[in-house]
Amino acid sequence: MQVTETQKDGLKRGYEITIPASELEEKVTGKLEEARPNVELKGFRKGKVPLALLKKQFGPRLLGEAMQEAIDGAMAKHFEESGDRPALQPEVKMTNEDWKEGDDVVVSMSYEALPEIPEVDLGKVKIEKLVVKADDAAVTEALEGLAEQAKTFETKKGAAKDGDQVVMDFVGKIDGEAFDGGSAEDFPLVLGSGQFIPGFEEQLVGVKAGDEKAVEVSFPEEYQAKNLAGKAAVFDCTIKDVKKPAKAKLDDELAKQFGAESLDALKGQVSERLEAEYAGAARAVMKRTLLDELDKLVDFDLPPTLLDAEAKQIAHQLWHEENPDVQGHDHPEIETTEEHKKLAARRVRLGLLLAEMGQKNKIEVSDAEMTQAIMAQARQYPGQEREFFEFVRNNAQMQQQMRAPLFEDKVVDYIFELAKVSEKEVSKDELKEAVDKLEDE
The missing domain is CATH 3.30.70.1050 (Trigger factor ribosome-binding domain)
Structure with missing residues (x-):
């Protein structure tokens, strides 16, 4: 040979x-x-x-x-x-x-060929970690949100206003004939909730218990029930009660509604959840900082085919973000720009660098970690968890798509351990500003 x-x-x-x-x-x-x-x-x-x-x-x-x-x-x-x-x-x-x-x-x-990846002295990489404490004000704000979720409604005198609950019977008619699914009794509707079709709830502002109101609306052209789409309708409403919202009190009873033994226990749970959220957001900022630093430290030739494929993928993704109404791929060819190619070069370079670091340091995603990730994603499909799990298990490409970010995060965590990390305590608003900056870039 x-x-x-x-x-x-x-x-x-x-x-x-x-x-x-x-x-x-x-x-x-x-x-x-x-x-x-x-x-x-x-x-x-x-x-x-x-x-x-x-x-x-x-x-x-x-x-x-x-x-x-x-x-x-x-x-x-x-x-x-x-x-x-x-x-x-x-x-x-x-x-x-x-x-x-x-x-x-x-x-x-x-x-x-893949290029030779240069060694990086991770001890010289400096990263700042933003730290946010869950102070009393943040915990109270979160508890107020839970109280809002647990709010009840109590009968009031006078006219209904936005945010009030109207209890009513109604019959919907098109051309004077009642239609299937257009009637209900003792139906509780919170005005301003957007639960009914546009224009319906606004016409009930000002009604009182005992009133009868004919609500005239038109179903949207894209309404899910095709036999109703675009048609004008009249709903004959009989108002039986008008209620105002009553926010739940911050007490032990509220805590029990959310599975805690007492208000103090609920405060502790809320504080832990907030700090976990802050830590997750801070890690995202920290990771971006790390990638920016690594991008400055390394430079090597990149495979043209990988660059071209990544630039096309970026251009395609951004085009769909700018044209959300186009769901499929039946659209004109999307040209890649210099900006797409610049971003592609960064992604490919950092991807190859992290892959090399992971390989050299024997970093792997375990079967248990993959299973945990699949189960977490399967929860997004209630009632179809098993089908989703089987789909992923029998789809090598899907497995790779899920494994790649897990691997990258493990490599990033490895680098965090070796880099020089300094902590900086900031406010919740400062952390939010840093996260918003990531999304704008």
């Missing part, structure tokens, strides 16, 4: 691999000799079939297997000896298209 270099331009590599016909013949013969003791053909005892007959009957198929094995072996040996790691699957094709049995096999192999 002979391997000849045909291209070496930056990270681009090209080779011509020649596999002698004699080597293929030897492989085929070896396969036939290995199988011969177990072969039975009509007119011959088991294991006594002549090699020439076996070669005539099975040779062509085995020749194809031998060619593939020889090519795969040549590639594996080349990568082992050269130390090259292809950025993507190498392109391999036969160059002697008029090949016939008995000829040498000549194939071309081309790929882009």
Whole structure:
């Protein structure tokens, strides 16, 4: 077998691999000799079939297997000896298209090699960690929010206003005829909640208990029930009660509604939750700072194909964010800009750097961590958790999509341990400002 270099331009590599016909013949013969003791053909005892007959009957198929094995072996040996790691699957094709049995096999192999990743002295990386304490004001604010969730309604005198609850019977009609699903009794509706179609709740502002009100509205053109979409309707409403909101008190009874034994216990839980939220937000800021620092410290050639693919993906993603109404991919070709390419270069560079650090330091995502991540995502599909779990388990691409961010975060945590991290106590508003800045970039 002979391997000849045909291209070496930056990270681009090209080779011509020649596999002698004699080597293929030897492989085929070896396969036939290995199988011969177990072969039975009509007119011959088991294991006594002549090699020439076996070669005539099975040779062509085995020749194809031998060619593939020889090519795969040549590639594996080349990568082992050269130390090259292809950025993507190498392109391999036969160059002697008029090949016939008995000829040498000549194939071309081309790929882009991954670059040499420089070492980074992580001890010189300086990062600031923002720390926010859950003070009394933040805990009280969160408790007020829980009290708002637990609010009740009590009967009031006078007219209903925005935020009040109206209890009513109603019958909806189109062209004077009641329609299915358009009637209810003792229905509680909070005005301003947006629970009913646009224009409905606003017409009930000012009603009192005992009033009768004809609410005239039109169903939206895109309404889910096609038989109602775009049609004008009249709802005859009988107001039975008007109630005002009564916020729950901050006491032990409220705490029990949220699974805590007492108000003090609930305060402790709220404080822990807030500090966990603050820590998560601070870590996001810290990670961005780290990536910015690493981007300044390293510079190396990048595989053009990876860059191009990443730039196209970025352009495509941003285009859809700017055109949210287009759900599919039936749209004009999206051109990549210099800004897309600049962002792609950063992502590819940092991705290769983190992958190298993870590999060198034997950082892996365990099966338990993957299972935990899958289960967490499955909870977003109530009632279909098992189906989602099975889908991921049988979909290698989906597994890789979920494993990649887990791996990146483990590498980032490893770097945090070695970098020089200083803490800075800030307010909740300052942390929010830092997070908002990330989203704007």
